[in-house]
Amino acid sequence: TSIDRYAVVGYPIQHSWSPFIHGLFAKQTGQAMSYTRLAVTPENFERDVGAFFASGGKGLNITVPHKQSANIVTRYRTPRAEIARAVNTLVWRNDGLLGDNTDGAGLVIDLTRNLGFDIAGARILLLGAGGAARGVMGPLLAAAPECIEIANRTKQRAVELAEEFELLGTVRGCTFEDVSDGVFDLVLNATSASLQDDIPPIPRTAIGPATLCYDMAYGKGDTAFTRWSKTVGAGRAETGWGMLVEQAAEAFLLWRGMKPDTKPVLEAIKAQA
Numbered sequence: 001t002s003i004d005r006y007a008v009v010g011y012p013i014q015h016s017w018s019p020f021i022h023g024l025f026a027k028q029t030g031q032a033m034s035y036t037r038l039a040v041t042p043e044n045f046e047r048d049v050g051a052f053f054a055s056g057g058k059g060l061n062i063t064v065p066h067k068q069s070a071n072i073v074t075r076y077r078t079p080r081a082e083i084a085r086a087v088n089t090l091v092w093r094n095d096g097l098l099g100d101n102t103d104g105a106g107l108v109i110d111l112t113r114n115l116g117f118d119i120a121g122a123r124i125l126l127l128g129a130g131g132a133a134r135g136v137m138g139p140l141l142a143a144a145p146e147c148i149e150i151a152n153r154t155k156q157r158a159v160e161l162a163e164e165f166e167l168l169g170t171v172r173g174c175t176f177e178d179v180s181d182g183v184f185d186l187v188l189n190a191t192s193a194s195l196q197d198d199i200p201p202i203p204r205t206a207i208g209p210a211t212l213c214y215d216m217a218y219g220k221g222d223t224a225f226t227r228w229s230k231t232v233g234a235g236r237a238e239t240g241w242g243m244l245v246e247q248a249a250e251a252f253l254l255w256r257g258m259k260p261d262t263k264p265v266l267e268a269i270k271a272q273a
């Protein structure tokens, strides 16, 4: 009997933590499976994904820059992938590829279950209007916040994203400079600014002692954003490791029909990073 094969597809991909995470999930649940990294350029995406499944591969995770392309190669999509218009998990079902998007659920599970944050009624400031921001809008709005204000460097993208989701809740798009007055309960950084050690220039009055500041980016210790949040008096600041591990657990559930215990994996990854 051959073991079931899984992989994460991206470009670049050598720094992905997904093999580490799924390796620990497999060990913990006693699943016989392999999980590798596949470096695939955009022009080869469709061909290489097709070859992976044609050769008996069971499932893929999809990361930058392929989440929109992955949406296009699917025959079926889960409602949350449909709403995000992006796919981060692929699995073969009967006669075609099923696409799911577990990023938003991963964030919501990390916020609520791991961090004890109550999204219902919260005033949320979402920084960024790219793929990561789009992916979390549906699951966040489903948890009934008071409002989500989307602030982005390029105002037009924030306004368009807000318009797309306005039927699902109170949503507004703006620039970093014209963020509404008052303190937010949650400030979510979904920009890639931290990767350049940069911070979105939002007013510090948006953050107070009861604010949770959350950076979707992750690395060793603090990011530029979590470090800055603490200096301006945020009650709490967290990086995106929990979201990463929880989105992986949701993918594992889709593939293997069981949900791993994420707590020891999150501890292991923070100790190794």
Ligand code: NDP
Residues within 6 Å of the ligand: 064, 103, 106, 127, 128, 129, 130, 131, 132, 133, 152, 153, 154, 157, 190, 191, 192, 193, 194, 195, 196, 198, 199, 200, 216, 217, 218, 240, 241, 243, 244, 245, 247
């Ligand atoms: P995109 O390239 O799709 O979007 C990037 C966003 O960041 C845009 O809104 C862009 O603004 C903004 N931006 C880029 N540089 C700066 C800067 N210097 N100052 C202010 N804004 C800036 O990226 P993604 O949405 O895919 O990823 C965003 C972040 O989320 C990354 O750090 C990524 O690692 C993280 N992420 C984490 C996940 C997790 O599981 N923890 C999952 C997915 C993503 P503009 O529109 O003006 O260009």
